[in-house]
Amino acid sequence: MNTIPIRHKWEPYVWLLPSILLMAIFVVFPIGIVFKLSLSEISKAGIVGGWNNFENFRAAVRDPAFGTVMLNTAVWVVSVVGLSTLLGFITAMALNVKFHGRRIARSIVVFPWATSLVIQASVWNYIIKGEYGNLNNVLLNLGIIKSAVNWRATYQIEFAWECGVGIFVTIPFVAFTVLAGLQSIDKAYYEAATVDGAGFWRKLWNVTLPLVKPSLTVCTVLNIIYVFNSFPIIYTITKGAPANKTDTMVTLLYMRAFYDNQKGAATAMSVIGFAILCVCAGAYMMVTMRKEEQ
Amino acid sequence: MRLNTPESVLRVNRRALIAALLAAVLCLVAVNLPIWEFSATVFAKKSGNTFVGDEKYQAVKAEVEAAAAAYAAENGGDPRIVENVTERTNSKGQKTSMVAFEVRQTMRRTGWDFVRSGLAAGKVLLAMVLCMLAAAVLLCEGLLGAMDTNWPELMPRKRGLRLAAAALGLAALLLVPVFMMNCNLAFSRWIRLATDGFPRPGTDALLHTLDGFLYGGTAGEKTLELMAGVQHRALWPLLAAMPLLAAFALCAVVCADGDPRHTLARVLLFAFIIVLCVVILYPYYVMVITGFRSNAETTDMYFQHMFPTKWVWSNLKDIIDRGVPRYLLNSLMLSVGATAIALLCGIPAAYAMARMHFPGRKAFLGFVIMSQMFSPVVLLVGISRLMNALHLSDSVLGLMFINAAFNQAFAIWLLRGTFVSISSEMEQAACIDGCSTVSALLRVLVPISAPGIVTTLIFVFINAWNEYTISTVLISTASNKPITVGITQFSSFNMIEWQYLFAAALLATVPVVILFMCIEKHLAAGLTAGGVKG
Numbered sequence: 124m125n126t127i128p129i130r131h132k133w134e135p136y137v138w139l140l141p142s143i144l145l146m147a148i149f150v151v152f153p154i155g156i157v158f159k160l161s162l163s164e165i166s167k168a169g170i171v172g173g174w175n176n177f178e179n180f181r182a183a184v185r186d187p188a189f190g191t192v193m194l195n196t197a198v199w200v201v202s203v204v205g206l207s208t209l210l211g212f213i214t215a216m217a218l219n220v221k222f223h224g225r226r227i228a229r230s231i232v233v234f235p236w237a238t239s240l241v242i243q244a245s246v247w248n249y250i251i252k253g254e255y256g257n258l259n260n261v262l263l264n265l266g267i268i269k270s271a272v273n274w275r276a277t278y279q280i281e282f283a284w285e286c287g288v289g290i291f292v293t294i295p296f297v298a299f300t301v302l303a304g305l306q307s308i309d310k311a312y313y314e315a316a317t318v319d320g321a322g323f324w325r326k327l328w329n330v331t332l333p334l335v336k337p338s339l340t341v342c343t344v345l346n347i348i349y350v351f352n353s354f355p356i357i358y359t360i361t362k363g364a365p366a367n368k369t370d371t372m373v374t375l376l377y378m379r380a381f382y383d384n385q386k387g388a389a390t391a392m393s394v395i396g397f398a399i400l401c402v403c404a405g406a407y408m409m410v411t412m413r414k415e416e417q
Numbered sequence: 418m419r420l421n422t423p424e425s426v427l428r429v430n431r432r433a434l435i436a437a438l439l440a441a442v443l444c445l446v447a448v449n450l451p452i453w454e455f456s457a458t459v460f461a462k463k464s465g466n467t468f469v470g471d472e473k474y475q476a477v478k479a480e481v482e483a484a485a486a487a488y489a490a491e492n493g494g495d496p497r498i499v500e501n502v503t504e505r506t507n508s509k510g511q512k513t514s515m516v517a518f519e520v521r522q523t524m525r526r527t528g529w530d531f532v533r534s535g536l537a538a539g540k541v542l543l544a545m546v547l548c549m550l551a552a553a554v555l556l557c558e559g560l561l562g563a564m565d566t567n568w569p570e571l572m573p574r575k576r577g578l579r580l581a582a583a584a585l586g587l588a589a590l591l592l593v594p595v596f597m598m599n600c601n602l603a604f605s606r607w608i609r610l611a612t613d614g615f616p617r618p619g620t621d622a623l624l625h626t627l628d629g630f631l632y633g634g635t636a637g638e639k640t641l642e643l644m645a646g647v648q649h650r651a652l653w654p655l656l657a658a659m660p661l662l663a664a665f666a667l668c669a670v671v672c673a674d675g676d677p678r679h680t681l682a683r684v685l686l687f688a689f690i691i692v693l694c695v696v697i698l699y700p701y702y703v704m705v706i707t708g709f710r711s712n713a714e715t716t717d718m719y720f721q722h723m724f725p726t727k728w729v730w731s732n733l734k735d736i737i738d739r740g741v742p743r744y745l746l747n748s749l750m751l752s753v754g755a756t757a758i759a760l761l762c763g764i765p766a767a768y769a770m771a772r773m774h775f776p777g778r779k780a781f782l783g784f785v786i787m788s789q790m791f792s793p794v795v796l797l798v799g800i801s802r803l804m805n806a807l808h809l810s811d812s813v814l815g816l817m818f819i820n821a822a823f824n825q826a827f828a829i830w831l832l833r834g835t836f837v838s839i840s841s842e843m844e845q846a847a848c849i850d851g852c853s854t855v856s857a858l859l860r861v862l863v864p865i866s867a868p869g870i871v872t873t874l875i876f877v878f879i880n881a882w883n884e885y886t887i888s889t890v891l892i893s894t895a896s897n898k899p900i901t902v903g904i905t906q907f908s909s910f911n912m913i914e915w916q917y918l919f920a921a922a923l924l925a926t927v928p929v930v931i932l933f934m935c936i937e938k939h940l941a942a943g944l945t946a947g948g949v950k951g
Contacts, residue, residue, distance in 0.1 A: 127772045129774075154796060233933050
């Protein structure tokens with residue numbers, strides 16, 4: 124085992140102490156505050172009162188936008204995680220093949236990951252602007268379209284654009300995690316499969332997928348968490364307009380907390396969101412783990 | 418697996434040759450069919466304040482019919498009369514209607530019409546046809562006498578000929594969309610620009626050509642007016658030419674290479690990579706060209722260029738005057754501070770996790786993973802209250818701690834993966850020699866795992882640099898804003914100064930992208946190593 128001898132029983136805890144302190148103060152403490160606030164009465168001025176019998180949760184669920192926002196969040200998470208995993212997987216497969224210019228292609232694929240989400244979202248916001256947006260300009264000047272198209276005609280289309288940007292910025296993360304998994308696969312498996320006469324699809328299904336599954340699981344769980352909590356894209360492109368129709372849970376709770384001064388409902392939403400996230404990520408992990416055991 | 422037996426190569430070559438020649442012939446036929454349809458208004462007359470069927474209506478209708486007949490007599494063809502009735506209420510409150518008559522002429526033009534017209538699109542079409550012919554000739558010549566031979570034994574010269582045929586086929590394929598785009602430009606975009614008062618140079622010559630092409634030279638001065646109402650579309654022979662050309666190019670490539678599956682996979686791979694890279698680079702292109710345009714050009718819907726007409730470097734100077742250096746400095750301090758704190762706390766923790774066995778190890782790992790579930794956004798209310806209590810809100814120092822704390826899980830994760838992948842033999846030896854665990858870490862492990870540590874360092878740095886949400890809530894003083902929050906001052910609700918926004922965004926993005934490209938090789942490996950072995 125890859126360990127070194129310890130002199131004192133308490134030594135490992137000393138090593139962990141700075142990290143535990145940092146996270147206790149700046150992560151655990153806010154969690155505690157949020158949970159406590161979600162159960163307490165908060166006045167308009169921000170003064171925290173006592174236990175109020177889950178009134179905040181009732182307020183959160185009664186919020187006129189709650190239903191739409193839950194649906195939006197589901198669409199947002201499922202479409203972004205699902206499609207970016209699919210496309211990221213294909214990208215990883217492509218980048219795993221040897222070809223001229225592969226290093227350049229890899230460097231380019233990493234770009235969106237390295238760029239701040241606010242900046243990405245601002246650029247896409249400009250690209251799809253109705254009258255003078257760059258997409259219209261480029262397509263018109265190239266002659267691909269005959270007249271200017273309104274790229275954000277309805278809020279559904281705007282939300283679809285937001286999902287698209289979400290997918291766009293998530294692909295590199297999936298691609299690189301899967302790529303790492305692909306590169307750690309022993310070539311001997313493929314040679315054996317080829318000798319047995321397996322084609323591309325059989326190799327993909329029977330060799331590649333089982334072997335990259337651990338990396339795929341990790342990256343999907345992380346993606347569910349990140350995408351659920353993703354804020355800048357929607358906040359920059361539509362700010363939830365019109366009338367919270369394009370909000371997700373996170374942007375709605377931000378609006379409620381810092382614009383509408385409903386901190387109680389906002390903290391309750393935080394807790395609800397956290398519960399959903401725990402259930403989803405936990406269920407996903409359980410399902411994949413159980414399949415592995417079988 | 419490559420097909421290399423003589424029989425299979427023979428079979429593939431024969432099939433491909435037949436398919437290629439068939440595709441070539443069909444393409445040539447397709448070009449001879451009508452490929453573009455125009456629906457143009459040759460005469461228009463409106464009749465206001467009238468009713469369908471009354472005297473005024475009859476008079477105007479007669480006039481329109483006469484015009485249509487005159488047009489038909491002069492130009493031939495079959496003009497249709499279209500009536501458009503709009504009901505409206507006039508100033509006296511009576512219901513009347515307004516009838517707009519149009520004499521519409523549907524015109525179809527074949528590929529040869531295009532070639533003869535002198536339009537740029539015609540030249541593209543001609544180039545396409547020549548490419549096809551040359552490709553067919555080269556393909557026949559390249560395969561002549563080679564049908565019964567195994568392809569590696571063929572003369573290299575012949576293989577070159579077949580490759581050239583493939584390239585020409587591909588060029589012809591790519592020229593189809595070029596042709597369609599050119600038609601859209603000539604029949605819509607440039608006409609629209611001229612109608613709206615922004616003619617591009619050469620519009621007069623274009624109008625003259627169009628006059629000859631569509632109206633037989635009769636329209637003269639009125640061409641622009643007539644063209645403004647023209648609706649046009651590609652017809653099926655042109656659309657059918659695309660798959661045919663694709664089939665031809667593919668067949669030619671197969672003949673050149675001898676292994677259709679391998680070829681197809683390669684073509685698909687490159688197509689995918691190219692599309693992916695173009696899509697990924699597109700926003701950066703937009704950022705660059707918009708960042709250096711003038712304000713008028715960024716919001717000009719008639720802008721006709723793909724690049725700024727004049728690169729406005731003074732945008733950089735303007736954003737410097739508006740506090741961007743201060744924001745960049747704040748971002749730098751914030752990221753360096755956050756990285757330092759995260760690593761100072763993270764390296765010892767990762768070391769203990771990787772090298773020591775102790776009760777509670779699993780629990781700590783679980784805690785680290787759980788903390789990933791909480792994004793700062795969800796905890797914003799809690800964080801802002803905590804920072805107020807600690808008197809750290811609205812300060813860069815507070816942001817440092819928050820960023821370090823929320824990146825702690827990732828740092829520990831990455832570092833632990835690195836440490837685990839390194840054998841502990843040297844440290845064990847050092848410990849036996851009387852070294853303390855502290856110096857075993859500092860003198861032995863840290864130098865060996867430097868690449869992993871640098872990767873973690875850059876990763877945390879970039880995360881802190883790109884962070885937006887916490888900063889936007891916690892920071893209210895302008896001089897404390899990091900760049901991600903600072904650039905939002907250029908986009909207020911009623912007026913967005915795109916050029917400044919993107920110039921500042923460029924300054925914020927370029928260094929980070931370069932850093933990320935440096936660690937790209939190690940990053941993914943670290944991510945999986947940490948995750949899978951957890």
